[in-house]
Amino acid sequence: MPYDPSAFAPFAVTVDLVVLTVRRHALCALAVRRGEPPFQGRWALPGGFVRPDEDLSQAAARELMEETGLCAHAPDAPAQANGAHLEQLATYGDPKRDPRMRVVSVAHLALAPDLPAPRAGGDANSARWAPVEDLLQQGGYGRDGEQAAPLAFDHAQILSDGVERARSKIEYSSLATAFCPPEFTVGELRRVYEAVWGVALDPRNFHRKVTGTPGFLVPTGGTTTRQGGRPAQLFRAGGATLLNPPMLRPEV
Amino acid sequence: MPYDPSAFAPFAVTVDLVVLTVRRHALCALAVRRGEPPFQGRWALPGGFVRPDEDLSQAAARELMEETGLCAHAPDAPAQANGAHLEQLATYGDPKRDPRMRVVSVAHLALAPDLPAPRAGGDANSARWAPVEDLLQQGGYGRDGEQAAPLAFDHAQILSDGVERARSKIEYSSLATAFCPPEFTVGELRRVYEAVWGVALDPRNFHRKVTGTPGFLVPTGGTTTRQGGRPAQLFRAGGATLLNPPMLRPEV
DNA sequence: GTGTTTATCGTCAGGCAGACGACTATGATC
């Protein structure tokens, strides 16, 4: 029975962002430092309120632009500019997830190529890329020796769900190319898979698989030696979005 | 910057349900007839407001119980009682999706075995199981000759997303068993796949596949002839939730 | 030149899926 006025209760609705990238062979997420209570000083996922005249995906794209300068693609128009992939992840609405009031957060997942430094209102100390293991491990120490306090609110859960979504989605879609610059080599794409899955892949079998899947990669004709060694062919992402058969994630 | 008071705006938050089942070899969804404007008299998905002290999954489970009498399983505790599978689907928040006010709807997907007649406050005319094609085709006529008006709000989109989720999820998980009674035969499970995917599957290859996947099916020892023909072994759903390698949906 | 690094091509064996034949066990019909 929708819209019984007696049952209506107002909620605050926010979007939170899991922004993932691959830096230095590690899967990293964007974290911002909270400047106010609750969880003041703790790291959190970027996010903010949905405005009254905004769609959820618009709000997520706006937040992404504000935090990273990235222009997001709508899920309907997947393309490859200097933008990121953006999709809805899940919605979190536990009554106690924010101690102050009832907040429902629609989390979104963004996949971006390696970027320059993050910007959060120009304050370099208030935003960073951090390896997801550092953000998710409870109470340990990050690789730079910094105390790794748990993320604010339920953001550890949200980040964990986002990472799991990314790990499974690159199996059966061409989304791994969203972590790459517009032109990339097979080796660079392989290192994306290795970083996201945390495994080592056989370069020969990987090469055979991705070049043999129709529509996955399109050669641009150029080559590069930016990785050292023999020059590698450059590719762009092809039109295919679904990989059939999928990439197989090694067991264990 | 979460929680800037100047940006806060109140929203109404609802849950809508895509409840799917297989009846008479067809994938069907639960639809309720709206008794009040807007879209009065049109069919819609069941749903309602989230209460102030309720989690989203609790609200979805409550609505499911109110509409069908089904007891839902939490996603964390997948089991097989006389309950249904329930999971979050996606969230819909277009500013114009409800003409009266800003409503954000967290849609959930429920998969249930074939049930007796639906109940919606005892009013038999206000709830029904309808084949999803009938509900999704715009302006045509259903199989019973009834005018098939489009679903209210954006519920056609929600239903379509839910069906697509179910279609893809039975590929790589054991969720198809959620459409079956606690004990079922391989043939009954195959007819579930055929109804959800809308294809015909080879009974011999299907039998080899499902009985050969460890943890998918557990024989109970009993047999049945309720489908006619040679008696078939009865199975329960095994502990495995992910199928590896997955069931392959035939092309075209 | 020698060694190192990365890219790319080839080969081979094992596993799985699709196509399909064969046989079994029940109820329905003549």
Place this chain on the structure above:
DNA sequence: GATCATAGTCGTCTGCCTGACGATAAACAC
């Protein structure tokens, strides 16, 4: 009771894909 229709179950065969891994190619460092 014989026959038929129906549904279930077991096998076989072939082709494709994957994992393991050898071999060669083309750059750079020394």
